[in-house]
Amino acid sequence: MTTRVPIVVGNWKLHKTVSESVATTDALVDLLPKRGRAEIAVAPVFTALMGVAAQLKGSRVALGAQDLHWEAKGAFTGEVGPLQLVDVGCAFVIIGHSERREYFAETDERVARKVRSALDHGLKPIVCVGESLQTREAGDAEPHVVAQVDAALQSVQPADLASLVIAYEPIWAIGTGRTASPTDAEQMHAAVRAQVQRSHGVPAGEGLRILYGGSVKPENAGELMLQPNIDGALVGGASLDAASFAAIVAAAD
Ligand code: PGA
Numbered sequence: 001m002t003t004r005v006p007i008v009v010g011n012w013k014l015h016k017t018v019s020e021s022v023a024t025t026d027a028l029v030d031l032l033p034k035r036g037r038a039e040i041a042v043a044p045v046f047t048a049l050m051g052v053a054a055q056l057k058g059s060r061v062a063l064g065a066q067d068l069h070w071e072a073k074g075a076f077t078g079e080v081g082p083l084q085l086v087d088v089g090c091a092f093v094i095i096g097h098s099e100r101r102e103y104f105a106e107t108d109e110r111v112a113r114k115v116r117s118a119l120d121h122g123l124k125p126i127v128c129v130g131e132s133l134q135t136r137e138a139g140d141a142e143p144h145v146v147a148q149v150d151a152a153l154q155s156v157q158p159a160d161l162a163s164l165v166i167a168y169e170p171i172w173a174i175g176t177g178r179t180a181s182p183t184d185a186e187q188m189h190a191a192v193r194a195q196v197q198r199s200h201g202v203p204a205g206e207g208l209r210i211l212y213g214g215s216v217k218p219e220n221a222g223e224l225m226l227q228p229n230i231d232g233a234l235v236g237g238a239s240l241d242a243a244s245f246a247a248i249v250a251a252a253d
Helices: 018-031 046-056 082-087 098-103 108-120 133-137 141-152 158-163 182-200 202-207 218-225 242-252
Strands: 007-011 039-043 061-065 090-095 124-129 165-168 209-213 232-235
Touching: 007 090, 007 165, 007 209, 007 242, 018 046, 018 061, 018 242, 039 090, 046 061, 082 090, 082 108, 090 108, 108 124, 108 141, 124 141, 133 141, 141 165, 141 182, 158 182, 158 202, 165 182, 182 202, 182 209, 182 218, 218 232, 218 242, 232 242
Parallel strands: 007 039, 007 232, 039 061, 061 090, 090 124, 124 165, 165 209, 209 232
Antiparallel strands: none
8 A cells, every 4th residue: 555645735815914924934834843744835825925935945844826827828917827836936736726616717627727737837736626515415425526536637647646636625614614524524535536546547546645625623633634545634724823734734744
């Protein structure tokens, strides 16, 4: 069995100014043990990327962005592309978060293009998938999530999966304080892995890291990450506070 390195990512969403982002970063770097088993990243707003990058230098925390445009350059007013993210020091980029799918017309097709573009420019995509409460109650959660994964990975080669992460985030658990039970989450993660093994081969699927997201807190992180197919967490609200994010990292370490 492959041993997957756990990864914990903080998604700061539309929170914090540059100075607030830098202050949180400083506090986080101070609190974290210098070394540990888990990989760590934080994803501030675009305008704070450069300031946060400077504070992260020499630390074990990598930088991530919350989105990108698939084109590298051109007449795309308002967009930020892969070259800019690499330039500012990003290693990761979150793609297809449910908030983007819901409020910003992100489709499976756009997600797939963004994933390909990120990989082509040396960025590691964190691809978000997840079902609504309505879909879960209708008993369709698994086929829905598996279809999102298939769509996102359609132009991804097996070798690319070493630098890609999937985040399963049930929409009804995001920012609601309601977490999927470790058993339910594990069941979905196992289904996603089985599907990727079918589409991209057993070794690539076995090595793929699948994060859980949705109201992850220091109190529930340990139990979730103990599940065999849960390889870390994508953390929203609890990542805004350095101490609570550090406690989640400690569970992953
Ligand atoms: P939450 O957000 O931890 O605040 O539920 C998770 C996410 O949306 O990535």
